[in-house]
Amino acid sequence: MKLKSFIVSFIILMIVWLLLTSSFDLAYLITGAVVSAILSLLLCKRCTIFKGMKLNPMALVYTIIYLFVFIFELIKSNLDVARRVLSPSLPINPGIVEVKTTLKSPMARMILTNSITLTPGTLTIDMVDDSIFIHWIDVKSTDKTEATEKIVKRFENIISKIYD
Amino acid sequence: METLEIIGAFILLSGSIFIFLGSLGLVRMPDVYNRIQAGTKASTLGTLLSLTGIALMTPSWWSRLLLLAIFIIITNPVSSHVLARASHKAGIKLSKRTVSDKYKAYNQAKEEAEHGNES
């Protein structure tokens, strides 16, 4: 368990380092490896966030699918905002609704709430245990299961393939 | 090369239009939560598009621009969530057009349960 989170955080830090320096010079590579190793060792005692992450090819495929779905939803949400802002009557019907999630891994939950915030008309206000409180700009239903179906499911189905 | 630059410039233009629409939403929306919605979404996509445009215009910068984009994708929704939660806890009112507030009901129920345990 410890080893896996060490490896994951080391790889993430190393990628960030390569993006920052954008050079494959040996001195840079060695410095980056040393710094990432030290940081992952120091912070690994507390990093439980990668718990439940699957490290297999299918997870990678689903990550890419998820990225495309996410970008599509992001663009859709912006067109939605543009439509609401530009129309003179300001067609909004806001409210805070409660939805349920079945995800357990902390990282998966963060990805889910961030996706909800960035997609059409929804903003995560708080997450307590398995219920998420969402500010919905155009409330279609205050019922828990129906709102869950409308807001959460499309992301949760894919995220649950990447994290368990 | 030249066509890539022109495509990049148009993507940059669309990004700046989205940022502009977001700030328009900031002015027009009736309460804080709606303003956060309009502002966050539009500014996130607007910045992402602008960075993409600049990356297309100068391909050698892609790595840092990608890092900046990833950073914005992670931090922007988190900060807007924290701000929305804080506004609700600080008791900033929702607009009159609001139809339901489950979060307030939840917090009140929780508070009553705690007081019940104490007494």
Place this chain on the structure above:
Amino acid sequence: MINTILIISAGFISLALLFSLYRFIKGPSVSDRVVSFDIITISSLTLIALIAYISGRSIYIDVALVYGLLSFIGVIIVARYLERGI
């Protein structure tokens, strides 16, 4: 051609800055001001990237990174202060 497009986008971003500034000054609550502050930083971040392109110096992107980081932490500090977290 490209110059014209760049000027138009800089104009849109400046208009965005102006509108956010209006909300920043008028905003009835603290949260309104923080939101507009956030939008102002994000727009100026785009403006920094644009200036980096115009002047052709990639080091300005580093400045934009630091700016984004500071805006994130600034918003969180104010928000946590609002909900009595610190």
Place this chain on the structure above:
Amino acid sequence: MIKKLTFLALIAGFGYMLWTGLAKYNAAESLNRISSYYAQDGLEEVGAANLVTAVVVTYRGLDTLGEVSILFLTASILGFFLVSGKGPKIPLQDSSEILKTASKLLEPIILLFGIYVFINGHLTPGGGFQGGAILASALILAYLANPKEGINKSIFRITESISGVVFILIGILGIVLAGGFLDNRIIPVGSIGDLISAGIIPIIYIFVGMKVGAELTSIVTNLKHSPKNNVE
């Protein structure tokens, strides 16, 4: 009405001041004697691609030492005034789960970025102070996410003192082995643009960065333990 008019007058006044300042500004046509010396000979002598760094660390290294000491003094004085005394206890609101997860994900990345800024100080903008401030901001984020979690103060004190001592030792080594205090030619200068170049500037910046980061963090931890926020 009068209030608004006052505001308008104030803004107009500020605008006028800025405008006069900008309108009369002329960029200097030529560098003065010292600046032109730095600009012409600095690159070859020091071997740093970032000329500002060369000036800050090598030519004016003593000033940098003074700045770090002033920061240290500020941190100590704040600690002295804020730690004493007991006040009313205010219960703290816990942060949300999302912020906790995000801070755990972002902290190492921000720390890495800070380290990049001060290791690369001789090539790109930034350096010890800026990198140290970024390190401290990562720790502030950790504190904001988990306000109830205790921070071990002694680690920062030890880091701070060791970095300070090493900084001065390297300076003295410069007197012994090369031309003077903080002279960077005690190890080869190398070619401009490489990571390992510019003599001891990267090494000094690593320690300045750690020192500044530790000092700023200790200021924050002292604020945290001030009487108003004292929490069980």
